[in-house]
Amino acid sequence: MIELRNVAIAYDGHRVVEGASFAVPEGGSFALVGESGSGKSTVLKAIAGLAPEREGTILVDGAPVPPRPTLESARLMQMVFQDPYASLHPRRTVDAALSEPLAIHGLKDRDARVERALRDVGLDRRFRFRYPHQLSGGQRQRVAIARALMLEPRVMLLDEPTSALDVSVQAEILNLLKRLRAERGLTYLMVTHNLPVVGFLCERMAVMQGGRIVEEAPTAALRTGDFATEYARHLHGATGADLMGPDLLEPESVDTAPMETEK
Amino acid sequence: MSAGPRPAPRSGLRDWLLAEAPSSRRQAALGSAYRTWSQLLRNPLAVAGGLIVLGLVLVAAFAPWIAPDTPYGQSLSERLMPPSAEHWMGTDELGRDILSRVIWGARITLMIVVLVAVISAPLGLLVGAVAGYAGGWVDKVLMGITDIFLSMPKLILALAFVAALGPGIENAVIAIAITSWPAYARIARAETLTFAQAEFIQAVRLSGAGHMRIVTRHVIPLCLSSTIIRVTLDMAGIILTAAGLGFLGLGAQPPLPEWGAMISRGRTFILDQWWVATMPGFAIILVSLGFCLLGDGLRDALDPKGRT
Numbered sequence: 001m002i003e004l005r006n007v008a009i010a011y012d013g014h015r016v017v018e019g020a021s022f023a024v025p026e027g028g029s030f031a032l033v034g035e036s037g038s039g040k041s042t043v044l045k046a047i048a049g050l051a052p053e054r055e056g057t058i059l060v061d062g063a064p065v066p067p068r069p070t071l072e073s074a075r076l077m078q079m080v081f082q083d084p085y086a087s088l089h090p091r092r093t094v095d096a097a098l099s100e101p102l103a104i105h106g107l108k109d110r111d112a113r114v115e116r117a118l119r120d121v122g123l124d125r126r127f128r129f130r131y132p133h134q135l136s137g138g139q140r141q142r143v144a145i146a147r148a149l150m151l152e153p154r155v156m157l158l159d160e161p162t163s164a165l166d167v168s169v170q171a172e173i174l175n176l177l178k179r180l181r182a183e184r185g186l187t188y189l190m191v192t193h194n195l196p197v198v199g200f201l202c203e204r205m206a207v208m209q210g211g212r213i214v215e216e217a218p219t220a221a222l223r224t225g226d227f228a229t230e231y232a233r234h235l236h237g238a239t240g241a242d243l244m245g246p247d248l249l250e251p252e253s254v255d256t257a258p259m260e261t262e263k
Numbered sequence: 264m265s266a267g268p269r270p271a272p273r274s275g276l277r278d279w280l281l282a283e284a285p286s287s288r289r290q291a292a293l294g295s296a297y298r299t300w301s302q303l304l305r306n307p308l309a310v311a312g313g314l315i316v317l318g319l320v321l322v323a324a325f326a327p328w329i330a331p332d333t334p335y336g337q338s339l340s341e342r343l344m345p346p347s348a349e350h351w352m353g354t355d356e357l358g359r360d361i362l363s364r365v366i367w368g369a370r371i372t373l374m375i376v377v378l379v380a381v382i383s384a385p386l387g388l389l390v391g392a393v394a395g396y397a398g399g400w401v402d403k404v405l406m407g408i409t410d411i412f413l414s415m416p417k418l419i420l421a422l423a424f425v426a427a428l429g430p431g432i433e434n435a436v437i438a439i440a441i442t443s444w445p446a447y448a449r450i451a452r453a454e455t456l457t458f459a460q461a462e463f464i465q466a467v468r469l470s471g472a473g474h475m476r477i478v479t480r481h482v483i484p485l486c487l488s489s490t491i492i493r494v495t496l497d498m499a500g501i502i503l504t505a506a507g508l509g510f511l512g513l514g515a516q517p518p519l520p521e522w523g524a525m526i527s528r529g530r531t532f533i534l535d536q537w538w539v540a541t542m543p544g545f546a547i548i549l550v551s552l553g554f555c556l557l558g559d560g561l562r563d564a565l566d567p568k569g570r571t
Contacts, residue, residue: 050465074471087462091484093291100480101470126284129291134283147466 001026001155001187002047007056009039009046016042017211020056024204026154029181029188031198031219033235034208040191041082043208044157047189048079060155071105077155078148083164084140088132094118094143095128101150117146121176138169145176149184156181158190162197174200195222195236207232302564309560315553323369332360334367334520343536353538355528361542364520368543371521372550375436375505376498382440384494387447392482394448395455396474406452413445417500418507425513432521435514439504443497450493451486458485488565495558499551506547522547 002024009017017039024030032040045051047058049069058065066073081087088097098114107113118128121142132140141161148156161177162170178201181188192198198205199222206216207229215229227233281298285291303309322329331351338358346353352361394405412420417439424438458464459482467481502522508514509523510530517524522543529540 048469050468069469069471071471074469079466079469081462081466083462087466089463089467089481089485093285093288095288095291100467100472104470104472104476126286129285129288130283131291131295144466147470151470 001028001061002030002189003057003059004043004047005057005059007043007046007054007058009042009051009055010053011042011051013053015211017046020208020213022206022213022216024187024189026187027185028204029190029202031202031205032189032191032208033193033195033198033205035193035235038208039211040208041159044079044159044189044191048077048157049073074101074153075105075151076153077157078151078153079157079159080141080144080148080161082160084137084144085132085164087144088140090132093129093131094123094135097143097147098150101147105151113150117150120149120180121146122172136169137165138172141165141169141173142176145173145180149180152184153186155187155189158188158192160192160194161190163192163194170197177201198222207235299564303560306560306563308556309564312553312556312558312560315549316557319369319373319550319553322366323373326366326370330360330363330366332363334359334364335518336360336363343532343539345536346538352542353536355525355539356532361525361538364525365522365543365546368520368522368525368546369550371432371515371519372502372505372546375432375439376501376554378436379440379443379501379505380494380498382436383444384447384490386440387444387449388451388483388486388490389478390444391448391451391453392455392478392486395452396459396478396482398459402452405448409445409448412442413449415442417442418504421504421508422511422513425508430513430516432515432519435505435508438508439501442504443501446497447490447493450489451483454486454489455482458482488561492558492562492565495554495561498554498558502547502551502554 004023005021007017007020008015009020020039020043022030032043034040042051046054047060047065049065049067052067060073061076092100095114098117099110102110102113114128115125118125123139123142123146127135127139127143132143135143141164145161156177158177162173165173174197177188180186181201188201190198190202199219202219204216205219205222206213207227208214209231215227215232217227217232221227222236225233225236227236277297279290280294282290282294285294303313336359338354340358341350341354342356342358344350344354344358350360350362352365355361355364390405390409394402394409420442421435421438424441425434428434428437464477464481467477472481505514505521506523506526509521509525510527512524512527515521515524517528525543526540526547529536529543533540
């Protein structure tokens with residue numbers, strides 16, 4: 001579904017990613033892990049068409065990704081951003097944020113679609129006409145996920161979707177993402193530095209260091225610590241993945257939003 | 264007891280406006296407007312400014328009914344009369360009632376202010392938002408033009424335009440509008456730069472939105488409040504520039520009762536008949552002050568960080 005062949009990405013002529021190659025099958029879930037500054041978010045942006053200076057081949061659903069987002073690419077893939085406080089327009093209600101993609105694509109039946117999207121991400125209807133500042137971080141991230149799903153894409157690019165959230169809320173959002181993927185057969189490409197999250201949500205992972213992919217491995221390696229490169233073993237040890245373990249997040253725990261009104 | 268039930272529907276309306284979970288688009292928008300409004304009402308100076316501006320609007324709207332005389336009614340036997348019970352602000356050199364002229368002049372002032380705001384604010388907003396959003400050479404070209412306009416003194420530039428276009432109130436409006444948009448462009452660009460790369464803009468781009476849609480629907484609304492504040496604060500300057508042009512004989516032409524032109528006519532008698540120049544001067548000061556106070560209040564009320 002997603003295929004990168006020898007991709008290089010630059011910002012203002014300065015190379016930040018080089019020789020990146022990996023493939024994610026349809027319905028698969030792939031993680032890019034690495035320290036901050038390793039170029040993992042840049043790869044995600046390039047796939048989304050938000051990083052113009054790139055070389056190499058990026059194929060999504062068999063077709064090369066356009067240099068900037070188009071209507072077709074919007075229907076194929078969407079992105080959930082890291083910071084739910086920055087990814088929602090401060091002066092637009094939840095309703096406006098969710099209706100916007102429908103308006104851009106001229107889709108009818110907006111009321112029903114918005115209501116269904118809210119239900120799908122476990123948000124009560126009464127959140128519909130609130131402004132972002134009236135929502136908690138977890139609720140905002142649910143809105144961001146709902147917005148990404150409005151056009152019913154097949155690929156979801158997740159840029160550290162839980163790193164800005166409290167631990168308890170993280171589990172809710174991860175369970176929500178897991179359920180949505182199971183229900184809709186979505187393909188996930190996730191960027192994170194949190195290895196337990198990788199173990200919970202993904203099947204394969206690539207480890208990035210200094211703009212290069214140093215190792216690709218199944219996430220089962222997180223349980224055993226069975227990595228080929230020194231750096232991946234170091235990262236595995238440093239984040240304490242072996243101590244916490246991917247079992248920390250129970251799939252059956254609730255994934256509906258807390259109903260109290262938070263400011 | 265009869266007063267008891269009365270506040271109930273009012274607080275019901277208030278609750279409806281301040282609802283945590285609005286049930287419609289309109290309720291959410293009205294609730295947001297209500298919060299701004301109540302924030303504004305908490306500031307006594309802003310209320311005073313608002314009342315002055317409201318007074319200007321009412322006086323301009325009802326000038327024919329408020330004014331004791333027509334602005335052009337000459338009476339040479341009553342020329343240069345000091346303020347009295349009959350002529351509250353005295354009369355000018357042609358025996359015209361100054362109070363009536365000041366009241367009718369409110370229309371001209373209001374027209375100038377509104378026209379300048381309507382022309383220059385959207386222009387500046389669009390130029391600034393496009394420059395900040397597009398970046399690169401678009402930004403350089405647009406801001407270069409803005410800087411050229413900004414580097415010239417406002418009144419001098421307006422003078423040059425009026426001199427080229429010919430004196431008259433319409434040309435004065437055009438000249439002032441041409442000289443005042445660069446300030447709004449600067450503000451809008453600075454504001455846009457702070458969020459041009461923000462994730463919510465990228466999210467809209469990812470939805471397939473075109474540049475035009477992003478600028479008009481997502482960027483400009485965020486620049487709007489700072490522009491409204493700046494325009495309101497600039498109103499005083501616009502009035503003074505218009506009055507200045509009128510004073511120099513390049514704005515409103517006689518016998519139009521424009522305040523600046525009236526001061527200009529009164530200049531000749533300023534030592535012996537002070538009221539001829541002073542009364543329209545008071546009007547200019549009062550209205551300028553009103554806009555300034557209102558602008559300051561709006562700055563506090565429209566700042567989203569000031570609200571929860």
